[in-house]
Amino acid sequence: MRKKRQIISIIAATSVVILYQFIHVLFIGEFSIKDFMLDLFLTIILFWFIAKHYDKMKFYMERMEESEKNYKILIETIPDAILIYSQNIIVYTNEAGTNMLGGQKKEDILGKSIYHFINPQYHELAKKRLEKLRKKEKLINHVEQKIVRLDQKNIFVEVSTRLIIFEGKESIFSIFKDVTNKKEETEGLLQKSEKLALVGQLAAGIAHEIRNPLTSIKGFIQLFKAKYKSDEVHFNLVLAELERINLIVSEFLVLAKPTAVEYKDKEIKILLNDVVTLINTHAIMNNVQIIVEFESEISTIVCEENQLKQVFINILKNSIEAMPNGGIIDIKVKAIEKDTISISFIDQGTGIPEDRIPKLGEPFYTTKEKGTGLGLMTSYKIIENHDGRLKISSKINEGTKVEVILPRVPSELY
């Protein structure tokens, strides 16, 4: 390339100088070899210099065109919606933008006012932001807005905006992120936790009130038992029933934020074996076999032992109840990452319809005639108090997997 430029500039310079000398000799009649050489030398340098800069300019122009092309491809393929509008009229949209606004093709969107797509409740906010932007004030990014699509569906978006020059005009560049799903999810969770908190407070209040008279009734029954020895069997029955009420009431108390609960280090293997021993008779009576598999080395967790046992019993009880003709429950314990442990309970039961899964954990949601619909809610609460997570996945007629993920004590501490 450089060589070609040098040759062209030498040929062009020589031709110009020869032509000049020819005209000079023709009209003035003098010829000096010295002048000719000097002119030739200077003209070659001049031509070479011009050619060099022309090449450079061409190179940068090509680079610019290339990067403009790349930017266009990037903006077109980016998953977030991008709109550019000038005097409120949309002059550019990428493919994601067209889809977000419910258009089939870009022409459905281009030329329309941006306010056509902003929900009227958000017009004022949008106007204020655009005014600020025009005054070159700094704007907060990721602001929430409600968009009305062409099919009249409302969606929530997070928008970030900048002032740019587009096709020679001052324009506004906005990136939109659809957050409808995230928002609905958060609202659902909020509603769920509000309901939980309310029921929790109620339950804790009632449980507290019931516990006190229970203690005195128990005391009197023990007294009567000692006095009327012949009826000992019946008194024992009453005492056992009272104990059961006490247990149920204690279960309710868990709903309130734990105050007096004591978190201690506990070996998960020992805890699970205790639970299986406790529930195994019930399982065998229902033709259910429980198999426990430990995929990782023994792990220690910090927990309130009785509460965690209650969670595992609730889950196992649900699994047994979901297999009226018997079956197998697999309990798999494995370490995930350095600091968490996963305990999965996999049954071969009736399964849960997909649309019912979000309902699990809601107070009083039950499909059982004698169920209270509080088992999973209590379990969610306990696991939450342990900084863990409870995940349920299920397939109709195949079974259900309930996974409890808990933080574990790093083994190097032992």
Ligand SMILES: Nc1ncnc2c1ncn2[C@@H]1O[C@H](COP(=O)(O)OP(=O)(O)OP(=O)(O)O)[C@@H](O)[C@H]1O
């Ligand atoms: N392993 C499972 N298989 C199929 N359905 C399940 C399973 N676990 C829970 N469910 C469904 O979730 C509902 C709620 O469970 P939850 O334990 O909260 O209450 P319950 O079992 O109905 O009543 P309770 O636990 O108070 O006896 C159940 O009624 C059942 O429909």
Ligand SMILES: [Mg+2]
């Ligand atoms: Mg249950």
